[in-house]
Amino acid sequence: MVFKLIDAASTTWRRLKSTNQLPKVIAGVKFIDGIEVIPNTESHAA
Template sequence: EKYGAKYEKAVTCLIKDRDALLAFYDFPADHWDHLRTGNPIKSVFATVRHRTVRTKGALSQKTAKLMVFKLVQAAAKTWRRLKGANQLPMVIEGVTFTDGVATQSADNRAA
């Protein structure tokens, strides 16, 4: 209501995509740091890309695969552990989270 008159297109876009924008809060609060990551796949292979560009042409296909495997294996030692890993089974089971906190359904509540 406040910005609708001045920024009509932006407000329309936000209203249209509201569910997708707020889906972030449907996950456990411990996972929010990991969900905010820009591109985890790209950062994982940055080391590999950096090394393979330097050795271009000096490798056969077999040795290139071996080098990439070893680089990823070495890089894996520095990866951060997932916060709230104990909550993954609840996410898979479909437990509903509201603002990062698991909510109990009416069936599970004690009288």
């Protein structure tokens, strides 16, 4: 029964795209709408 449940659920699963980004996700890099967010570390004092 468990096999049938997993088999039925797997029909809606999608394959991961951009698997080259997976190490970045594991490292904690932030993404917004699939685009990597590069933090701005520069601060300009007036």
